[in-house]
Amino acid sequence: MNSLRADAVRNREHIADIARQLFREKGYDAVSMDEVAKTAGVGVGTLYRHFPTKEALYDAAIQAWVETVNAAAAKSLAGEGSPRDRLLAWFQAYVEFLTRHKGAAWRITSALGDEGSPFATKCRTYLDANQRVIDALAAEGAMRRDVDAMQLCRLVGGVAAVVDNSDLDAEAAKSMLAVVADGVLAD
Amino acid sequence: MNSLRADAVRNREHIADIARQLFREKGYDAVSMDEVAKTAGVGVGTLYRHFPTKEALYDAAIQAWVETVNAAAAKSLAGEGSPRDRLLAWFQAYVEFLTRHKGAAWRITSALGDEGSPFATKCRTYLDANQRVIDALAAEGAMRRDVDAMQLCRLVGGVAAVVDNSDLDAEAAKSMLAVVADGVLAD
DNA sequence: TTGCTAAACGGAGACACCCTCCGTATTGTG
DNA sequence: CACAATACGGAGGGTGTCTCCGTTTAGCAA
Numbered sequence: 001m002n003s004l005r006a007d008a009v010r011n012r013e014h015i016a017d018i019a020r021q022l023f024r025e026k027g028y029d030a031v032s033m034d035e036v037a038k039t040a041g042v043g044v045g046t047l048y049r050h051f052p053t054k055e056a057l058y059d060a061a062i063q064a065w066v067e068t069v070n071a072a073a074a075k076s077l078a079g080e081g082s083p084r085d086r087l088l089a090w091f092q093a094y095v096e097f098l099t100r101h102k103g104a105a106w107r108i109t110s111a112l113g114d115e116g117s118p119f120a121t122k123c124r125t126y127l128d129a130n131q132r133v134i135d136a137l138a139a140e141g142a143m144r145r146d147v148d149a150m151q152l153c154r155l156v157g158g159v160a161a162v163v164d165n166s167d168l169d170a171e172a173a174k175s176m177l178a179v180v181a182d183g184v185l186a187d
Numbered sequence: 188m189n190s191l192r193a194d195a196v197r198n199r200e201h202i203a204d205i206a207r208q209l210f211r212e213k214g215y216d217a218v219s220m221d222e223v224a225k226t227a228g229v230g231v232g233t234l235y236r237h238f239p240t241k242e243a244l245y246d247a248a249i250q251a252w253v254e255t256v257n258a259a260a261a262k263s264l265a266g267e268g269s270p271r272d273r274l275l276a277w278f279q280a281y282v283e284f285l286t287r288h289k290g291a292a293w294r295i296t297s298a299l300g301d302e303g304s305p306f307a308t309k310c311r312t313y314l315d316a317n318q319r320v321i322d323a324l325a326a327e328g329a330m331r332r333d334v335d336a337m338q339l340c341r342l343v344g345g346v347a348a349v350v351d352n353s354d355l356d357a358e359a360a361k362s363m364l365a366v367v368a369d370g371v372l373a374d
Numbered sequence: 375t376t377g378c379t380a381a382a383c384g385g386a387g388a389c390a391c392c393c394t395c396c397g398t399a400t401t402g403t404g
Numbered sequence: 405c406a407c408a409a410t411a412c413g414g415a416g417g418g419t420g421t422c423t424c425c426g427t428t429t430a431g432c433a434a
Contacts, residue, residue, distance in 0.1 A: 005381060005430055032420060043384030048422060106293070110352045146362070154353070155363055158345030165297045166341070175333070176342055183366030187374070192401055195411060219391060230413030235393060 012050045015040045020061040027102030028058060055107075059118045062101050066122050069097055073129040083142035084185055090133050091156055091177040092170070094126070098160035105164040109157030112150065126153055137185075147184045155180050199237045202227045207248040207288075214289030215245060242305045249288050253309050256284055260316040270329035271372055277320050278343055278364040279357070281313070285347035292351040296344030299337065313340055324372075334371045342367050 004012075018040040022031045033054055037044045051057035076090035098105035108126070111117035131149040138145075159180065163173045191199075205227040209218045220241055224231045238244035263277035285292035295313070298304035318336040325332075346367065350360045 003381090007430070008382060011382085033422080034420080037384090044422080045384050045424085046382075049382070052422090054421070106348075109349060112349075113353055147366070151359075151363060151366075154349045155346070155366060158349045159342070161293075161348065162296060162299075162341045162345045166300055172338075176338060179334070179338075179342060179370030180366060181370070183368070183370035190410090192410060194401070198411085220393080221391080224413090231393080232395080232413055233411075236411075239393090241392070 008050075011040075011042060011046060015042065015047060015050055015057075016060045016063075019057050020064075023058060023061050023103075024101050028107065029103065033057075053118070055118045058104075058107070059122070062104055062122075065097065065100055066125060069094070069125055069129050072097065073133055077133060077136050083137050083140060084181060087133070087137060087142075087181045087185065088174070088177060091159075091181060092174060094130075094156055095160040095163060095173055095177065098157065099164040102164060105157060105160035109154065109161055112153055112157065123153075126157075130156075142186055144184055144186055152180075152184065195237075198227075198229060198233060202229065202234060202237055203244075203247050206244050207251075210245060210248050210290070211288050215241075215294065216290065220244075240305070245291075245294070246305045246309070249291055249309075252284060252287055253312060256281070256312055256316050259284065260320055264320060264323050270324050270327060271368060274320070274324060274329075274368045274372065275361070275364060278346075278368060279361060281317075281343055282347040282350060282360055282364065285344065286351040289351060292344060292347035296341065296348055299340055299344065310340075313344075317343075329373055331371055331373055339367075339371065 015036065019036050022036060022039065033044060033047060036057070037047045051060060072093040073090060076086055076093055079086055079089060098108060108119050108122055111119040112123050114120065127149050130152050134143060134147065134149055134152065137143045156177065159173065159176045162168070202223065206223050209223060209226065220231060220234060223244070224234045238247060259280040260277060263273055263280055266273055266276060285295060295306050295309055298306040299310050301307065314336050317339050321330060321334065321336055321339065324330045343364065346360065346363045349355070
């Protein structure tokens, strides 16, 4: 049923691998499509047949690690400790994911609420995970009533974007996330 | 003593005016230098003699409104109300300033801590204003001890960037800023 | 194996962007 | 009024994303 030719499949995966490596090292803006093509040993035409835009390529490159976010959320929730500790742990994992590839945090956070974006499915994943965390903590009466997942995604995504952009260390990230956590937890 | 020719002064101001208008309407990325030159009725050469880079032009275009931030900080501090209300009012004014020009919030927040950036002086202004607000509230014992101006600039700047990027309304901005405010105020 | 067709390939080049260079035009001073 | 000194304009260099199309190759059928 798969009408793709074997060489096409091979090339597609190879290109995505190379792109993942390059984006991770240098960040979105610093990697050109020509560079990806040359490094992968293919022509730009081939590159563009597999990935119609640079954003689509980026989306494919960061696909794998995004899928693990659900596991991280579940793990944070199952952990021991106070609601604050668990919320903070989740936030930290979330930021770590978002900043894993330079430039990804801002691109994904920017796409929140934009259904047409190539990152829409990733946003959905994040939103859902956040929602589950909120629900779990709310069930214990630990959350304020008026916080919603989108708001939290934006807040934490904003922190992640700043952390990514300014190359802040984990400690600085944690102190900012603590502010957010204290702001959304019930008094 | 001013060695600038009259036509040069005229052109410089005219270009800055046009650029301010264009940037405000369309955002940084969506305005090209060719467009600014054409709209202003000058050649690109002239444009680049007055403003050596696009960022320098942007900096000049947003100069005026940044200078009023100090007044806004003072006003927010002098206002009546609880520490929370006053802090929130300042945050809202801050975000309003940052989002006045599309794209400015992220650019300025990104430049925090980068002394070499063309926006360094604007960052300084914001940092200082935030520091004054923190000091005033801390003197009343309303602030947590461990928050600093840079951290706050980043948090609020991150919110501003998200608000700007997603075209959120004032209400959405306020609810996010309330989270930050509650996170930094003493329990 | 061989022949054929649909699919995939590669890279020249279109277009847009930021910015530079230099011949031309203008200003204002002696 | 002449003549530096200064400012002007726009062609074009370098780099980026993306398209188009002639060429090559994979996979199947005889």
